[in-house]
Amino acid sequence: MRKRMLAYIAYLENLLKEEKDELFWQKEKEEIKVQISFFQHERLVHLIVMVLFALLEGIVLSFAVSFQNLLFILALALLVLLIPYIRHYYFLENKTQYLYTLYDRVVKKCDSIEKKEGNENE
Numbered sequence: 001m002r003k004r005m006l007a008y009i010a011y012l013e014n015l016l017k018e019e020k021d022e023l024f025w026q027k028e029k030e031e032i033k034v035q036i037s038f039f040q041h042e043r044l045v046h047l048i049v050m051v052l053f054a055l056l057e058g059i060v061l062s063f064a065v066s067f068q069n070l071l072f073i074l075a076l077a078l079l080v081l082l083i084p085y086i087r088h089y090y091f092l093e094n095k096t097q098y099l100y101t102l103y104d105r106v107v108k109k110c111d112s113i114e115k116k117e118g119n120e121n122e
């Protein structure tokens with residue numbers, strides 16, 4: 001998902017540098033909404049998994065401290081898995097927020113083309 005998101009962001013950034021007609025930007029605006037919904041779904045799934053891992057880590061760690069047994073090894077293993085989940089969720093959250101910014105730029109591009117075409121028709 002990381003590669004896909006980075007590739008899509010690079011595609012949009014390059015696309016925003018180009019001059020296209022209003023119909024193209026309208027279609028692209030709808031496509032961005034679809035892609036954002038995919039990434040939002042992925043972000044939600046990772047949030048749920050991350051929270052469950054964090055709860056499990058807390059439970060195992062509390063049992064390990066309470067009973068002072070070998071559950072510390074399990075707590076350490078869960079922590080090793082939790083850290084990459086947190087990093088990946090952080091990436092998904094920030095890049096999804098950045099996609100909102102790119103979407104706003106596409107909307108502005110559509111609006112500016114509409115105004116330009118409106119002025120030419122008058």
